[in-house]
Amino acid sequence: MNTLTYIKELQERIAYHNDMKAYESLYKLLFPSLFRFSYSFTKNYQAAEEVVSDTFIKVWEMASQLHKIENLKAYLFTLTKNYSINQVTRSDKQVEYTIDSFAFDASITWRHPEDIFISGESVRRINQAINSLPPQCRIIFQLVKIEGLSYQETADVLELSLPTVRNQISIGIKKLLNSLPALQLTSPIFRDKN
Incomplete structure (x- = not known):
């Protein structure tokens, strides 16, 4: 299930x-x-x-x-x-917050059986790469790719437009592929389900 x-x-x-x-x-x-x-x-x-x-x-x-x-x-x-x-x-009543003010700490856990073949070092490198994304991109990436929310659900949760979510996911994937080229075929975070 x-x-x-x-x-x-x-x-x-x-x-x-x-x-x-x-x-x-x-x-x-x-x-x-x-x-x-x-x-x-x-x-x-x-x-x-x-x-x-x-x-x-x-x-x-x-x-x-x-x-x-x-x-x-x-x-x-x-x-x-x-x-x-x-x-x-x-x-802190004096400060106005935006989504860029927050940093969602990425912590990947794999849910699919084939994902267990990714080494601990690879998981550490992926987590490190995700945490290096800009704040808004990181939160969106975490909700979509790690937590499994759809693009629309993520847009609704964060009160953003759907194009913004799509754009941030695209930016996140490009940055991760550039920093982790050897993992692009094996990691589930690079698969697009939306």
């Missing part, structure tokens, strides 16, 4: 049965990604944990309405972004 199908199953179990085990499974599955995303805004581990906890509290509070959400993963990234920005602006 793929991740999106599993999330949909958990979502339905929570929505229709108030299934606490499904809720815990959803939390364990998505916490690492949402935490890294929140941390890119807050730059504080405790604040990022609090944001993700608030996100999941909101999920539980609206459990009976969850069945109406088409893509729960994209919805959770949107909630996490909004809560993270609120957290940052509460602590």
